Amino acid sequence: MTGVPAPVPAFPHARLGVAVLGCGSIAQSAHLPAYTRHGVDVVGVWSRDATRTEGIRDRFPAVRRVYRGLDELVADPDVDVVDIATGPVGRLDLVAAAVRAGKHVLAQKPVVADAEEIPVLEGLLAEAAERGVRVAVNQNGRWAPAWRVTTALVREGAVGEVVGVTHLHDKPLPPIAGTPFDRVPHMLLTDYLVHWVDITRCWLEGRVVAVITAQDSRLPGQPADAANPWHATMTLACEDGASAVVRVVGDVRTRRPACPYWVHGTDGTIRGSVLGGSDAVALERDGTTTAYALEGEWFVDGFAGAMAELMRAVDEGRAPEHDAAHVLATARLVLAARDSAAAGGVPQSVRVPLTRPGGRA
Known part of the structure; x- marks a missing residue:
């Protein structure tokens, strides 16, 4: 596998x-x-x-x-x-x-x-x-090398049935204060974390998200001129019991910036990381750990990957993997997370099917 x-x-x-x-x-x-x-x-x-x-x-x-x-x-x-x-x-x-x-x-x-x-x-x-x-x-995060390898492993069943996905943002935030993004309500949930939500829905393909809970908050030491909260946590609960958590602690101070993630399944676990020079993917299954060599970086090769997939889809006469109709599920998840945070963390009942690209379950 x-x-x-x-x-x-x-x-x-x-x-x-x-x-x-x-x-x-x-x-x-x-x-x-x-x-x-x-x-x-x-x-x-x-x-x-x-x-x-x-x-x-x-x-x-x-x-x-x-x-x-x-x-x-x-x-x-x-x-x-x-x-x-x-x-x-x-x-x-x-x-x-x-x-x-x-x-x-x-x-x-x-x-x-x-x-x-x-x-x-x-x-x-x-x-x-x-x-x-x-x-x-x-x-373009779908073509970040570590996430791309993880998607391929999940789709071939390397961890069995996915039961949980966890992301931790363990790196400094990009400059936000004073930018147009800082004027977007709940910006971390509605814009910055869209890539993390989108890749998570790819790893939970075939499920139906039933409940979304999200919170964001200002942090001790956060500058007064930073309008948006620097912490955000989002939880997705699927109808079959599978779940996902995406967490931005804040503007992290660390010598080893990373965005680690875990994909736990019935037969194994994928551990990886993206950004900050931390890119890595390893599969643990049947008592063996397999590390995968990675080529390129999210910035900027992921952007080329997104354009290449569109061009190839046009050439082959098919829908691209990141077809807007497919990504609409990601948008629905993000908007529900925003509504939950705006309501003070009240869970939002939804029904968002996570299909494969092309509409396949």
Whole structure:
């Protein structure tokens, strides 16, 4: 039960042209470096804030042009995929513009910011299907090397039936105070931890989440100018008794930053870690421990993996693994966690099926 896990998806031979919409910090620190490293054809970029694209071609020579506006970007016949790297406000309008221009979409997470946006997105996905274009969500954590190997092991049954998933954020938080993210209510639960929730739902595929409980709180010593709580804990309980916990202790002070995780099953345990140079995966089963060699890092190879999977899905005529319809379950979990925290930690009864990509149970 320890076969070679699936590697980060390779790009298809015929590369698609990509336009990056939004040139903020994440686009310049992850998207564009990933595409440069992996030879993605970046046809052009555009930002609603023109100062973000000043000198962009000097920093990233692979960028062929800077667009003057959204209409020019979506009208460019060289663009096959629009990578929407903006914040959540107005994101669905940008998805709609790309879809109606016949472009495939890779949209930043979270795919929706409120429950009211879910039916809007579902309507856009129906329209995309009619037009023959794919809409994926940039859940690039699915291609973080350690998490990717773990997903492959879970899917091949290496630990038997998964009974519990645990994540601990044992590293400093990224700079939050004074950024737009700090103005997002319950930001850790609704934005930062989306990757952790998304990968957890991948490891609990086939289950149905029944109850979500979440809390967040300010910490002793947290600066007054930091509007959002620096602690958050989320618990998912499934109908069959399987469970998951995601915990951010706070802005941890440590010489060995890491994000350790455990996947416990009926036949074994996977122990691993991501970020901070801590990447590792080991499977314990039948009295034997097997450690897996890892190539690459979440930042920035995970971003290339998300784009490669979308391009390969287009090439093969199938839904991508991070298809927006699949990621909607992640969004529902995150929104329920926000509601629980807003209510002071009151458990939220839900029914969220966690299917395999493509709708398979």
